[in-house]
Amino acid sequence: MTATTVGPTTTTTGNGPGPAPAAEPAPGRRRRGLPFSGWHLLLAPLALLFAIPLIWLLLSSVMSDAEINKFPPALWPSGIHLDGYRYVLGNAMFPRWFLNSLIVSVVAVASNLLFGALGGYAFARMRFGGSKILLMLMLATMAIPFQLTMIPTFLVMKRLGLIDTLGALIVPSLVTPFAVFLLRQFFLSLPRELEEAAWIDGCSRLRVLFTIVLPLSRPALSTVAVLTFLTTWNDLTWPLIAINHDTQYTLQLGLTTFQGQHHTKWSAVMAGNVITVLPVLLAFLGAQKSFIRSITSTGLKG
Amino acid sequence: MPPTPAPLTVAPTPAQHSLRRARRRESMTAWAWISPSVLIILGLSVVPVIWSLLLSFQANDLVTPSRWVGLDNYRALAADPHFSEAVRNTLVYTVLYVPLSLAGGLLLALALNRRIRLVGIYRTLIFVPFVISAAAQGVLFSFILDPEFGAANSLLSRIGVSAQGFLTDPKQALLVLVAITLWSGTGFCVVVYLAALQDVPQSLIEAARLDGAGRLHLLRHVTLPTLAPVSVFLVLWQIIQSLQVFDLVYVTTKGGPLGSTTVIVYFIWEQAFKSFTAGYGASAAYVLAVALCVAGGVMRFVSGRAARREEGAAR
Numbered sequence: 001m002t003a004t005t006v007g008p009t010t011t012t013t014g015n016g017p018g019p020a021p022a023a024e025p026a027p028g029r030r031r032r033g034l035p036f037s038g039w040h041l042l043l044a045p046l047a048l049l050f051a052i053p054l055i056w057l058l059l060s061s062v063m064s065d066a067e068i069n070k071f072p073p074a075l076w077p078s079g080i081h082l083d084g085y086r087y088v089l090g091n092a093m094f095p096r097w098f099l100n101s102l103i104v105s106v107v108a109v110a111s112n113l114l115f116g117a118l119g120g121y122a123f124a125r126m127r128f129g130g131s132k133i134l135l136m137l138m139l140a141t142m143a144i145p146f147q148l149t150m151i152p153t154f155l156v157m158k159r160l161g162l163i164d165t166l167g168a169l170i171v172p173s174l175v176t177p178f179a180v181f182l183l184r185q186f187f188l189s190l191p192r193e194l195e196e197a198a199w200i201d202g203c204s205r206l207r208v209l210f211t212i213v214l215p216l217s218r219p220a221l222s223t224v225a226v227l228t229f230l231t232t233w234n235d236l237t238w239p240l241i242a243i244n245h246d247t248q249y250t251l252q253l254g255l256t257t258f259q260g261q262h263h264t265k266w267s268a269v270m271a272g273n274v275i276t277v278l279p280v281l282l283a284f285l286g287a288q289k290s291f292i293r294s295i296t297s298t299g300l301k302g
Numbered sequence: 303m304p305p306t307p308a309p310l311t312v313a314p315t316p317a318q319h320s321l322r323r324a325r326r327r328e329s330m331t332a333w334a335w336i337s338p339s340v341l342i343i344l345g346l347s348v349v350p351v352i353w354s355l356l357l358s359f360q361a362n363d364l365v366t367p368s369r370w371v372g373l374d375n376y377r378a379l380a381a382d383p384h385f386s387e388a389v390r391n392t393l394v395y396t397v398l399y400v401p402l403s404l405a406g407g408l409l410l411a412l413a414l415n416r417r418i419r420l421v422g423i424y425r426t427l428i429f430v431p432f433v434i435s436a437a438a439q440g441v442l443f444s445f446i447l448d449p450e451f452g453a454a455n456s457l458l459s460r461i462g463v464s465a466q467g468f469l470t471d472p473k474q475a476l477l478v479l480v481a482i483t484l485w486s487g488t489g490f491c492v493v494v495y496l497a498a499l500q501d502v503p504q505s506l507i508e509a510a511r512l513d514g515a516g517r518l519h520l521l522r523h524v525t526l527p528t529l530a531p532v533s534v535f536l537v538l539w540q541i542i543q544s545l546q547v548f549d550l551v552y553v554t555t556k557g558g559p560l561g562s563t564t565v566i567v568y569f570i571w572e573q574a575f576k577s578f579t580a581g582y583g584a585s586a587a588y589v590l591a592v593a594l595c596v597a598g599g600v601m602r603f604v605s606g607r608a609a610r611r612e613e614g615a616a617r
Contacts, residue, residue: 037418044420046410047427050485054430056453057442073456119339126332127325134340141347145546145594147567147587151357151574152350155364172346175339205331234435236549237567241575252437256553259441266445277438284433288426291433295490296497 057277061085061270068266084271088258093246094272097254101233102279104166104250108173108232109225116179116224117217121209123180124187125195135184138177146237154241168242169250173232179224182297186220187213223294226287233280251276358585363578375585385586387561388569391476395565396544398480399487404536406484407491408529412521414492415499425496429489436486440553443482444469469554472562479550479563487543491536498532499525531605538601545594566590 060068064081067074088094122128123135153172154163162168190213198208214221239253249257255276259269284291358375362368379385414425431439447454447468455465469475502525510524548567551557557564557572564572566586574583 037416039413039416039418040420043413043424046413047424050431050489051427053442053446053485054434056446060445060453069451073451073453075453075456115338115342118335122332122335126328126335128329128332131332134336137348138339138343141343143595143598144347144351145542145587145591147546147570148354148591149347149350151364151580151584151587152353153346154575155353156346156350158364171342174342177339177343180339180343230433234433234437236435236437236552237571240552241571252435255441256437259444259553266448266451269441270445273438273441277434280433280435281430284430285426292429292493292497295432296494 057270057273061267061274063267065265065267069264081267084265084267084269085275087265087268088272088275092258092268092272093249093254094251094258094275096247097249097251098275100166100249101251104169104173105229105232107170109228111174112176112179112224112228113221115175116183117209117214117221119175119180120183121187121213123184125192126205135181138180142177142181150238150241157242163242164245164248166248169232169239172238173228176228179228182224183217183220186217190216219290219293222287222290223297226283226290226294229283230280354584354587357581358588360581362580362584364574364580365578368581371581375582376589378582379585379589384561384564385569388564388566391561391563392545392547392565395476395480395547396541398477399483399544400537400540402480403484403488403491403540404533406488407495407536408533410488410492411495411499412525415496425492429493431486432489432493434486436549437553439482439486440550443478444554447478470559472558472560475555475559475563479547479554482550482554483544483547487540491540494532494536495529498529502528534601534605538598541597541601542594545590545597 059077061084062080062082063074063077064083067077067081123131157163157168157171160167160171162171194212195208198212203211234252235250236252236256239250240256243249243253246254246257255269255272258272262269357368359370359372360368361371361374410428414421414428434442446452449455449465449467449470452468454468459465467474468478506524506528507520510520515523546567547565548571551563551565551568552571555563557568567590570583570586570590572583573586574580
């Protein structure tokens with residue numbers, strides 16, 4: 001969680017970290033004495049406050065068992081000890097859980113993109129009986145809290161024989177109303193002339209969607225991908241209900257159980273925690289703009 | 303949205319027939335394309351919603367066939383001290399978390415909304431906890447706040463404060479959970495407010511400046527009013543989130559100590575999947591759903607009125 005790799009969050013920031021440019025006569029800067037804006041005195045400690053728990057997570061994951069179990073505990077590791085990582089990768093089932101989480105998330109992302117695009121496009125551009133009612137029904141399901149559906153969904157999955165398999169995690173996340181609706185809205189905002197020209201040239205609907213519409217829809221597709229990945233990777237409630245056997249755990253469920261069983265092996269628990277958090281963290285730092293846009297787009301239109 | 307015109311050129315009478323055929327083909331394509339979504343979304347939401355309602359009138363242990371008990375579940379719920387405690391805990395959590403996260407988010411967003419060096423890093427650091435899963439947060443803070451081995455007590459002892467129980471202390475546990483969620487959830491409010499601040503019309507600010515408005519004046523009469531719709535959205539969103547809090551509680555306290563952090567969803571989960579009284583759990587879920595519905599309705603009403611008032615003021 002080093003801060004140095006981070007770029008500007010939104011469009012407003014100019015130069016990132018680096019040597020200070022030669023004193024530019026900025027109109028906004030009128031503080032005497034300080035070589036930098038006074039806001040740093042407020043913002044830097046606040047930002048640090050938010051970062052400290054994550055820094056501590058990283059530090060404690062590389063402490064030795066002796067260091068971490070000292071009283072009072074050490075606040076800084078004496079060196080980089082990889083005992084914790086060795087333990088979770090060797091003795092525990094973290095690699096398996098990682099793979100399970102990856103399978104579930106990747107399938108969910110891919111199928112949300114596919115079914116969301118197909119459904120969203122049909123709702124945006126095709127005329128068929130019942131489309132309005134269906135769309136409204138789908139929208140309405142977004143307001144249904146998960147707690148209301150989780151018990152029957154469990155019973156459905158049990159009847160399908162999927163409980164205790166990754167299938168139970170995959171099936172309910174195959175497509176969300178959010179993906180369908182968001183892509184529909186985006187498709188509606190595209191000019192239809194291009195598609196019409198392609199139809200007249202005799203292109204099939206499917207080809208128009210895949211060769212013309214989807215390449216223009218990158219921002220919306222990335223929003224769907226980002227949010228689907230975030231929610232499936234981070235979910236705990238549903239895996240907790242649908243999975244009993246530890247070979248089928250996701251990382252979130254595995255980490256939680258592992259912590260319950262290894263109260264005293266904190267460095268291993270923290271190493272497992274780093275492994276759980278890292279993919280989302282890397283995805284976020286790598287595609288920060290897309291993340292922020294996804295979250296604000298849902299926020300502001302909600 | 304206007305009804306979509308058929309993508310074909312206007313056809314004279316002989317082509318009428320083929321037009322109808324094209325329509326039918328379009329309709330069939332459309333159904334083929336939406337059927338996966340319809341099947342999964344409606345099948346796993348509309349059906350369960352009705353099933354849940356039926357369950358809430360039954361005694362069900364998730365294994366054997368269920369038995370019709372009428373309103374007994376709801377009656378039992380009304381009399382159950384554990385449920386009323388769960389409701390109370392959830393409300394306390396919500397009442398603390400929602401205003402604090404909004405106020406904190408607004409203040410941070412106002413501070414971050416300027417072109418200074420490093421501001422991108424500050425924003426990133428404040429937002430990053432939001433993408434961390436509740437499970438990871440719970441595990442991390444269980445360690446930091448561990449009464450014996452945790453860093454928090456170690457720091458406190460260095461400045462001469464006696465060791466605290468944190469998540470193991472019935473008086474503190476719920477407050478600690480609020481604090482953890484503030485750490486991870488405030489960033490969301492910051493990001494939404496920052497995006498809204500970009501939309502404050504620059505012309506309005508210029509005009510107010512020309513009229514001699516000071517900074518505070520500008521904030522109160524120009525910036526804050528334009529943030530009102532976003533604030534309404536955030537209030538609703540955060541209320542929904544906090545009424546549904548579960549993962550963090552499961553990971554850190556399992557509803558304890560002494561039931562001090564049993565929230566509604568934890569109660570539902572416990573009834574349905576631990577005690578195997580699924581009908582009872584379903585009735586509690588319905589109570590929660592109705593509460594969420596009411597919250598949504600009230601907010602919609604308020605925001606509608608606010609929007610109308612704003613429109614009136616603009617005119």
